[in-house]
Amino acid sequence: MNKIVKNAQEGIEGLEDGMTLMVGGFGLCGIPENCISALVELGAKNLTCISNNAGVDDFGLGLLLQEKQIKKMISSYVGENDEFERQMLSGELEVDLIPQGSLAERCRAGGAGIPAFFTPAGYGTEVAMGKEVRFFDGKPHILESALHADYALIKAWKGDRFGNLIFKGTARNFNPVMAMAGNITVVEVEHLVEPEELDPNTIHIPGVFVQRIFQGSNYEKRIEQRTVRSKS
Amino acid sequence: MLDRNGIAQRIAQELQNGWYVNLGIGIPTLVANYIPQGISVEFQSENGLLGMGPFPFEGEEDADLINAGKQTVTMLPGGSIFDSSLSFAMIRGKHVQLTVLGAMEVSDQGDIANWKIPGKMVKGMGGAMDLVASADNIIVAMSHTNRKGQSKLLRQCTLPLTGVKCVKKIVTNMAVLDVTPKGFKLLERAPGVSVDDIKNATEGRLIVEGEIPEMKF
Numbered sequence: 001m002n003k004i005v006k007n008a009q010e011g012i013e014g015l016e017d018g019m020t021l022m023v024g025g026f027g028l029c030g031i032p033e034n035c036i037s038a039l040v041e042l043g044a045k046n047l048t049c050i051s052n053n054a055g056v057d058d059f060g061l062g063l064l065l066q067e068k069q070i071k072k073m074i075s076s077y078v079g080e081n082d083e084f085e086r087q088m089l090s091g092e093l094e095v096d097l098i099p100q101g102s103l104a105e106r107c108r109a110g111g112a113g114i115p116a117f118f119t120p121a122g123y124g125t126e127v128a129m130g131k132e133v134r135f136f137d138g139k140p141h142i143l144e145s146a147l148h149a150d151y152a153l154i155k156a157w158k159g160d161r162f163g164n165l166i167f168k169g170t171a172r173n174f175n176p177v178m179a180m181a182g183n184i185t186v187v188e189v190e191h192l193v194e195p196e197e198l199d200p201n202t203i204h205i206p207g208v209f210v211q212r213i214f215q216g217s218n219y220e221k222r223i224e225q226r227t228v229r230s231k232s
Numbered sequence: 233m234l235d236r237n238g239i240a241q242r243i244a245q246e247l248q249n250g251w252y253v254n255l256g257i258g259i260p261t262l263v264a265n266y267i268p269q270g271i272s273v274e275f276q277s278e279n280g281l282l283g284m285g286p287f288p289f290e291g292e293e294d295a296d297l298i299n300a301g302k303q304t305v306t307m308l309p310g311g312s313i314f315d316s317s318l319s320f321a322m323i324r325g326k327h328v329q330l331t332v333l334g335a336m337e338v339s340d341q342g343d344i345a346n347w348k349i350p351g352k353m354v355k356g357m358g359g360a361m362d363l364v365a366s367a368d369n370i371i372v373a374m375s376h377t378n379r380k381g382q383s384k385l386l387r388q389c390t391l392p393l394t395g396v397k398c399v400k401k402i403v404t405n406m407a408v409l410d411v412t413p414k415g416f417k418l419l420e421r422a423p424g425v426s427v428d429d430i431k432n433a434t435e436g437r438l439i440v441e442g443e444i445p446e447m448k449f
Contacts, residue, residue: 101361103322
């Protein structure tokens, strides 16, 4: 089995205007930098992007926002992005804000064949509007539905030609659950290795969820909040 | 009156040995600096780590190791990394014993608002709605009044809610209060703050019973 494609351009081949994408990452940590660049180059428009955050003005999904390629964002937290806030408040950009745990579980459910689930998160708030409420053990819960995507754009640390993936540090975040929920899951890795080099016991996401994989390049890995302590 | 660090230091007194604790962005993050002697706790960050350590030494920052506030952090021995779905399984499944978070408003029924000011500011709820809907033990860390001097402890929240009837305790720059079915119960005063000061700064129902001691540090 060989799922290797040459680069990000080949990775996102077939991606069209109006499609729904999942984009891994938390803040700028673990985002598919190569695929985002290729998407800017491709110029696909009217996209619905499911991603925990929306990048910053000049990096991550912020690059797609600048080019006005995104019609709708489904996220949990979108601070730190002025262009996003401007487009949202002016009504140019449709935004669906959902609790972070519900977002993660909705992606997981999409990949796991669970059409919907009940969660306590958001009960009694705007998030619950129009959603079925049911009590379990005397506590109210709201019905949340699974999310799916035409393409899931994923960043992993190591992977092989079968699509088996290992993530590093907190760059894991939403990447595994989104990898599960894409019709076409495209993975960029820092290290594309031979299958023998990956211990099956340590694989985070089995290749069955992955359709395309490529060796990524030129990672900037920008740090959003550089916080340090001095050695003295 | 307490400063931000004072609020964090007072909240740290609530920590119990063996607890897993989620600290929100802002004042709550500072709680980690005041863990009492002899107490061992593990910090959970909802982006996917347990056993979060202090900020890295200069030059040792790792872009692949951040907390939920997107700050570079370190891991302590015994720590672990997981995905966002498992992270919220821990939270909703009540495996995390304490959540500390900031707020714009809290009602005397324990409702909390901290994610949106209609027409002005919409940053999103992040993990706050999941946290407040599930955790049994929620402490709010905030200033008692806003920049205009208006009370943030209200009869009813005016901003869009993050969660209903969930806040158990509030530590402000002026007081420590429990949320009870009859309103905010005043437990402690900050140094130099009188009960009258607290009454004047609290719009919601305030219960004052007997002598109110000053906070001890």
